[in-house]
Amino acid sequence: MKTRMVWLAGVLLLAAGFSRADESFAKVAAEVNPKLVKVYGSGGFKGLPSYGTGVLVSPDGYILTVASHLLETPDLRVHLHDGSRWSAKLIAVEPELDAALIKIGTEKNKVEDLPFFDMAAAKAPLAQPGTGILAFSNQFHIATRDEPMSVMRGTIAAYARLHGRIGIFEAPYTGMVYVVDAITNNPGAAGGIVTNRKGEILGLIGKELRNEQTNTWINYAVPLGASLDIRLADGTTAKISLADLVEKKEKYKAVAKVGKGAGGGGYLGLLLVPNVVERTPPYIESVEPGSPAAKAGLQPDDLVVYVDGLPVVSIDMLWEMLGKYRPQDRVQLEIRRGDKLQTVSLTFEVPPRPVAPSPPPSPTALPKGNQP
DSSP states (O other): OHHHHHHHHHHHHHHHHHHHHTOOOHHHHHHHGGGEEEEEOSOOBTTBOSEEEEEEOSTTOEEEEEOOGGGSSSOOEEEOTTSOEEEEEEEEEETTTTEEEEEEOOSSSOOOSOOOOOTTTTOOOOOOTTOEEEEEEOGGGOOOTTOOOEEEEEEEEEEEEOOEEETTEEOSOOSEEEEESSOOOOTTTTTOEEEETTSOEEEEEOOOEEETTTOOEEOEEEETTOEEEEEOTTSOEEEEEHHHHHHHTTHHHHHOOOSTTTTOOOBOOEEEOOOOSTTOOOBEEEEOTTSHHHHTTOOTTOEEEEETTEEOOSHHHHHHHHTTOOTTOEEEEEEEETTEEEEEEEEOBOOOOOOOOOOOOOGGGSOGGGOO
């Protein structure tokens, strides 16, 4: 009898375990999904999908997402959970956090009372390895209009520094991340979120990256509270996190215009072809002799394709990206020369001062025969 009771107790424990493994998170997903959006922008060719994910962080239409090629278009669009479609505009980009804020709605066509994640209230302690998580995103373009996002269940495997690459370039963000055991970082997933199993937001799903130390793909999310030391426009440094970026909203650009050498002032010695159309490809017209570009071997007719691993689609976009660097900052450019891609590394220099024209000689310095 005792043996039978022990056996029965074991069966009941196994049954309880299976029940827990099969537990449905449909209710949590139904609560989280309205706070997510589908983002559509530039891309649409190999390696650059034209779709992504974002998370609502205010009732009036502010959306947190990753900084990506999607945002480099005047036709940025967003689908809300109810199927409505909105035009969006880029508000701020933090390149070192690899994050961006976009917004839907205008003064004439306002959005109000949207469900959202309160980032100030979400400033909870970092989740520990072993914490169960849910990952929400529009990976593989699984959803459009009012269709729900994909949901994955997993666990935080580690809290570690990110070591990854986009192609041959190092990832822009190199801070601490949640490494998860679910396959979360697929095309379209960037900008999605990881929550605990109660649906409380923990972090932002990043881009597809390969670990440079193990040569494996990384599944990760940037924690809301993970902060980086960044340089401000006045030369000072400050810490900033995803939550700080959201709280500053539009004031962010004025209060802390950040990034690698924010404020500009770097010199490469490049002259591009005339910018005659809206999206003129960034072909090099000429190179200043003795400049960083000349020392790196850049030539006329080279096409700039990537800047520090980020794709460049127009002259305006290239100048905007290069304007974030200062003298002594380094940048990697991938250029197309003929039918081959080449990578060059350049160091910005102080812009050369224009040479003042020589003053005309005084009459007394002229030969007597040439005096007026």
